[in-house]
Amino acid sequence: MLALKAENISKQYRLGQVGTGTLSHDLNRLWAQIRGKEDPYLKIGEANDRATKGKSDYVWSLRDINFEIEQGDAVGIIGRNGAGKSTLLKLLSKVTKPTTGKIYTNGRIASLLEVGTGFHPEMTGRENIYLNGAILGMTRKEITRKFDEIVDFSGVERYIDTPVKRYSSGMYVRLAFAVAAHLESEILIVDEVLAVGDAEFQKKCLGKMGDVSKGEGRTVLFVSHNMASIGKLCSSGIFFSQGKMIAQGDISKIINLYSEDLVTSEEVTPNDSQTIFLKKLKAYSVSNPNTNIISGEDAILELTINSTKNQDNVIIGIGINDTYNNRLITPFSKHQGVSFQIKPGENIIKCTIEKFPLKAGDYIVEVFVGTNLERFDYYDKGLKLRIIDSYKNEALDYSQGYFLINQKWDYYD
Structure with a gap:
């Protein structure tokens, strides 16, 4: 027996308005309905993509949903x-x-x-x-x-x-x-x-x-x-x-x-509207810079940070999640007492992690760039981190939750 059924349901919102919008819009809708015409505002609007500014005041929060x-x-x-x-x-x-x-x-x-x-x-x-x-x-x-x-x-x-x-x-x-x-x-x-x-x-x-x-x-x-x-x-x-x-x-x-x-890629879609933002993340093995991170061996997470100004006391945090979006480890320069002076242009920051502790597989990465008082960028659009098989068989079982990692932070301009 069916408990719920959705039949071609859609929900449209007009940005900055409560309800459907202005009185004139409601009258236009009513006039179209009286004449047996389609609602004129159903032909416009954009998908609800928060990452882009968009060109329309009308947003489709849901579009053509059917299920039982x-x-x-x-x-x-x-x-x-x-x-x-x-x-x-x-x-x-x-x-x-x-x-x-x-x-x-x-x-x-x-x-x-x-x-x-x-x-x-x-x-x-x-x-x-x-x-x-x-x-x-x-x-x-x-x-x-x-x-x-x-x-x-x-x-x-x-x-x-x-x-x-x-x-x-x-x-x-x-x-x-x-x-x-x-x-x-x-x-x-x-x-x-x-x-x-x-x-x-x-x-x-x-x-x-x-x-x-x-x-x-x-x-x-x-x-x-x-x-x-x-x-x-x-x-x-x-x-x-x-x-x-x-x-x-x-x-x-x-x-x-x-x-x-x-999981998308290691390339970042820059947020050019911000003064300081993450541009790129690379991850590789210390033993071979052309190789993905090897589980159980030393690894480098290399971030390219773009800036349009000088900024002191910048801290970097990297959240590494499994594909279920559970946080596993968080290398964070603040925890090491390390901060950076960011200069205009590209800034390279490297985090070296000893004996990378996660086993082989795909992981999701989030990156924080800011100070103790201000956040400049928080990238959580699904950067992928791929770990390949361990040569030393020293990967830790993370099923019990968090554990400490040895990390070192370096700056290169």
Whole structure:
């Protein structure tokens, strides 16, 4: 049985406007509708690419989305920032309406999109539990039956009769998730708001969502950038990129597509509008500059930084993630007490890492350029770092999390 169906849905926004835009635009739309013509503003607009300035005031956050979700499925919604994931959840939750297309739902929907979604700040935690249940169409008796379970799961019993405006963000999201997960909705929609909670609570939430889907047969839609959580919870996924649905299917296939989308190349698209920015990143083995990094051997990460001015006290940070976007190591000049004087033109900065500790495979690199007080550039567009087989078999197992690395920073003009 179908739980959700999206049929040719699109969502258009006009930049700088609330709603559809000016009165004249709304009248033009109405006049076209009366004459049986197509909405004239559907013919214009650009994809939601945050990396470019664009030429139109109209942006398509989503365009021509079609999918079906079966009852009891746990579905991961995956994509980069700005891909349209949160917009989709708002449409499914009826927070906003699609510009075109229709959404069919079978059952009540409980949504957790932002911290405090659906809560009245002046009301107590107790009152908000009953309010949310009433919104879902539950009787007071049904809510009372679940009340103790909700409070116990949230861990905010001491503050249950305190107005929620006095809650911390962590308390807010604990109670909000407990309400959404325990009240008897057929469809549970959860955005990345769980990132506010601590690791223990996130694990608890994932376990509960698994119970909701597998044990109770309810449908779960989950947005996260944590691919490990998505892979553990979800059996299927939908991959979005720049407002378009690229694929739907088995979760491992969707995660691989997302990883490939993150991994591009070692060449950087410079941000010429900035005074200091990353232009290029090269990675190679100390033993052979023409070779990719060899796992277990000394390696160099070489950055070309362009500048239009002199700048003192510049620090560089390099974040190296796996293809699930989990941070593994972060060589950072600040941690070594090293900063650089950047001159106009090209500046070469090298970070030497002893016995490079990651095993063979592809990795994603992010680069920070700034000072302790200012950020000049933060490049996170998916630079690829390829590590080849170890000759010395000294690669470390990073499954247990972070570890220290020996690093040295040098400047060349």
